[in-house]
Amino acid sequence: MSKYSPEEKMQIAEIYLSGKFSYGSLARIYGVQLSTIRLWVANYESLGAKAFEPGAWTRRSSTEKEEAVLFYLAGKGSLLSTCKKYGIKSTWTLRNWIKKYNSHETLKPTRGGGKRNMTNGRKTTLEERIALVEEYVATKASYDDLAAKYKVSYQQAYSWVRKYKDGGVEALEDRRGKKKDISEMTEMEKLEAENRLLRAENERKQMEIDFLKKLKEIERRWG
Numbered sequence: 549m550s551k552y553s554p555e556e557k558m559q560i561a562e563i564y565l566s567g568k569f570s571y572g573s574l575a576r577i578y579g580v581q582l583s584t585i586r587l588w589v590a591n592y593e594s595l596g597a598k599a600f601e602p603g604a605w606t607r608r609s610s611t612e613k614e615e616a617v618l619f620y621l622a623g624k625g626s627l628l629s630t631c632k633k634y635g636i637k638s639t640w641t642l643r644n645w646i647k648k649y650n651s652h653e654t655l656k657p658t659r660g661g662g663k664r665n666m667t668n669g670r671k672t673t674l675e676e677r678i679a680l681v682e683e684y685v686a687t688k689a690s691y692d693d694l695a696a697k698y699k700v701s702y703q704q705a706y707s708w709v710r711k712y713k714d715g716g717v718e719a720l721e722d723r724r725g726k727k728k729d730i731s732e733m734t735e736m737e738k739l740e741a742e743n744r745l746l747r748a749e750n751e752r753k754q755m756e757i758d759f760l761k762k763l764k765e766i767e768r769r770w771g
Contacts, residue, residue, distance in 0.1 A: 552578070554600035559762070560585065561592035587639065590632040594706075596690035599637065608658040616642060617649045635692065635702075669701040674733065677720045678741050680705060681712045686748035717741045 552560070560578060563569055564585065571589075575582040591599035616634040619625060620642065627639040636642050645655055680698050683689055684705075689697075695705040711719040717738055733741065 552580075554597075557588050557600045558592060558597055561589045563762075564589050565593075583639075586628055587631070587637075590628055591635075591637055592688075594632045594635045594691065595637075596688045596693070598690040598692065610655045610657050613645050613655040613657075614649065617645050617655070620646065621649075669704050670699070672698075672700060672704070672722075674721060676700075677708050678717070678744065681708055681720065682744055682748045684709050685712075685745055686751045712745070717745065 560574060564571065564574055569577070571582050571585045574585050578585075588599075612634070616630055616636060619633070620627065620630045624630075625633060627642055630636070631639055631642055648655055676698060680694050680700070683697075684694060691702055691705045691709070695702045698705070708720060717733075721733065
């Protein structure tokens with residue numbers, strides 16, 4: 549059993565994502581393997597707080613397990629990045645699926661074979677994309693939960709959050725089939741959307757302040 553609670557694991561992942569400590573530094577400070585820190589961060593980015601809920605196992609169909617295995621075997625990602633992409637909590641789990649697949653064993657569905665989110669991708673409005681990202685920023689909800697709430701695919705939810713992180717509000721616009729000079733938003737609408745997301749980020753500032761206090765305690769202890 550891990551000596552760290554789900555809340556502490558989430559905090560450690562948040563500390564890394566704040567950019568203040570490296571994987572190696574956190575591994576030394578908390579006395580765990582570097583690979584464990586990497587996995588906690590990957591799980592948190594993929595599943596949100598749900599990644600650390602005791603006994604919270606995602607239902608998997610045989611098809612989904614095989615999809616993850618084939619993604620890895622095709623050389624499209626490492627064990628860790630494949631786990632992150634498919635919301636798999638442990639590289640050990642993925643290794644086990646790969647071993648069974650290579651041994652021609654059947655990858656049986658987990659808990660009846662339910663899939664993380666059966667909703668197919670659909671056409672969405674800019675407001676829906678902004679609302680989903682706003683909720684992610686404010687609550688760090690898992691992509692599973694966001695996809696279910698907004699009735700979109702897991703990949704859409706993941707993609708919009710990543711686009712916002714990489715390119716801001718404008719990256720959420722759907723430019724497919726449009727000329728480059730045509731925008732879905734006026735400058736005023738962009739400003740309003742940016743302000744909404746900024747407020748959402750500010751809602752999490754108190755948690756960040758708590759982390760900084762903890763970091764100072766760690767620095768004093770390890771200084």
